[in-house]
Amino acid sequence: MDIKQYVIEHGRQVNLAAGQHLFRQGEMEDALYFVKQGLFKAYYLCQDGKELVKSFIAEGDVITNLSAVFEREPCTFSLLALEPAALVKVDFDSLYQHTLDDLELSRFMLASLIKLAQKKERREYEFLCLDATTRYQQLMQHQPDLLHRITQNDIARYLGITPVALSRIKHGRKG
Amino acid sequence: MDIKQYVIEHGRQVNLAAGQHLFRQGEMEDALYFVKQGLFKAYYLCQDGKELVKSFIAEGDVITNLSAVFEREPCTFSLLALEPAALVKVDFDSLYQHTLDDLELSRFMLASLIKLAQKKERREYEFLCLDATTRYQQLMQHQPDLLHRITQNDIARYLGITPVALSRIKHGRKG
DNA sequence: TCAGCGTTTTAACCTAGGTTAATTACCTCG
DNA sequence: CGAGGTAATTAACCTAGGTTAAAACGCTGA
Numbered sequence: 308m309d310i311k312q313y314v315i316e317h318g319r320q321v322n323l324a325a326g327q328h329l330f331r332q333g334e335m336e337d338a339l340y341f342v343k344q345g346l347f348k349a350y351y352l353c354q355d356g357k358e359l360v361k362s363f364i365a366e367g368d369v370i371t372n373l374s375a376v377f378e379r380e381p382c383t384f385s386l387l388a389l390e391p392a393a394l395v396k397v398d399f400d401s402l403y404q405h406t407l408d409d410l411e412l413s414r415f416m417l418a419s420l421i422k423l424a425q426k427k428e429r430r431e432y433e434f435l436c437l438d439a440t441t442r443y444q445q446l447m448q449h450q451p452d453l454l455h456r457i458t459q460n461d462i463a464r465y466l467g468i469t470p471v472a473l474s475r476i477k478h479g480r481k482g
Numbered sequence: 483m484d485i486k487q488y489v490i491e492h493g494r495q496v497n498l499a500a501g502q503h504l505f506r507q508g509e510m511e512d513a514l515y516f517v518k519q520g521l522f523k524a525y526y527l528c529q530d531g532k533e534l535v536k537s538f539i540a541e542g543d544v545i546t547n548l549s550a551v552f553e554r555e556p557c558t559f560s561l562l563a564l565e566p567a568a569l570v571k572v573d574f575d576s577l578y579q580h581t582l583d584d585l586e587l588s589r590f591m592l593a594s595l596i597k598l599a600q601k602k603e604r605r606e607y608e609f610l611c612l613d614a615t616t617r618y619q620q621l622m623q624h625q626p627d628l629l630h631r632i633t634q635n636d637i638a639r640y641l642g643i644t645p646v647a648l649s650r651i652k653h654g655r656k657g
Numbered sequence: 658t659c660a661g662c663g664t665t666t667t668a669a670c671c672t673a674g675g676t677t678a679a680t681t682a683c684c685t686c687g
Numbered sequence: 688c689g690a691g692g693t694a695a696t697t698a699a700c701c702t703a704g705g706t707t708a709a710a711a712c713g714c715t716g717a
């Protein structure tokens with residue numbers, strides 16, 4: 308079965324206003340979401356109260372909290388709508404069961420997971436090998452569009468630095 | 483078809499001595515490897531000549547360079563045997579084709595990719611939210627076995643710090 | 658045994674980025 | 688319009704970790 312067909316048959320529309328959470332770190336979650344409209348940030352809340360941004364998610368992307376839906380553990384991060392959003396919610400277990408029995412769905416899942424793995428490898432590379440200034444330059448190069456929809460505070464927390472440090476970098480000053 | 487069966491039918495034995503490369507950053511590569519014996523490090527060589535360790539790979543793990551085999555681009559990292567190693571080499575394209583037509587293979591690939599994605603998410607979390615000292619403690623907790631097979635230099639480069647810094651951390655001194 | 662080589666430790670000094678706090682620039686709403 | 692709130696900038700100071708270099712600690716192999 309085609310994934311689009313599956314989503315039409317099994318999906319449920321969900322709408323969120325900007326500022327609302329789709330789910331929160333610590334809660335249970337068993338769904339997967341297809342983003343039709345809007346912009347989200349996935350973020351971690353650390354022990355010391357600091358907030359770090361895991362990723363930004365926009366139209367066409369898929370939202371899921373792997374450890375939550377697979378291991379049935381509490382969500383490891385929170386998901387917040389930065390813009391008014393429209394999604395389609397699909398029960399993960401049910402989709403997964405269908406995937407195990409349907410080659411076409413299976414192909415779709417494979418492709419998505421490969422894309423995800425590649426994205427995460429790239430991010431691993433950037434944290435491992437590049438300094439904050441270079442990471443910022445790469446972000447500007449590869450997703451210039453995103454930058455206009457996101458606050459500089461969130462960009463900083465995505466790069467793994469503070470807003471103060473990002474401001475310094477932008478203006479070519481040293482610490 | 484069962485993955486084990488597939489590997490038996492299509493795999494080729496490969497043996498490496500410690501210190502030999504399975505492939506090198508920049509080269510082309512179209513295979514996937516199942517590690518039967520040995521220990522490897524996957525590492526990046528950065529512009530400034532520095533070496534950073536992407537991951538360690540041991541018995542039971544699978545080796546692949548996603549961008550190389552999927553996008554047919556040069557390898558993004560190098561793979562070095564730290565111990566004498568025995569692997570089975572499988573042509574990626576051929577396995578992938580079979581996967582697209584075989585539900586059982588497909589399930590195996592899905593499971594592997596999910597495991598990979600989870601591993602990379604965990605690493606992303608650690609770089610984003612934890613300092614070097616905490617990353618080191620977590621490593622000791624979660625893979626105490628690995629530490630004994632690996633040089634402290636490599637552990638440091640895996641944690642994203644220098645060997646000097648790791649020595650300081652171990653002995654509770656500040657910079 | 659010792660020479661030679663890689664790994665680890667130590668020390669002195671340096672720098673990217675963190676912290677705190679004050680200032681300024683925008684918004685939005687009443 | 689002005690008040691209040693968030694986002695961005697700036698400055699002063701601090702710290703984790705980098706850099707360089709020198710010693711100490713293994714090894715392994717002749």
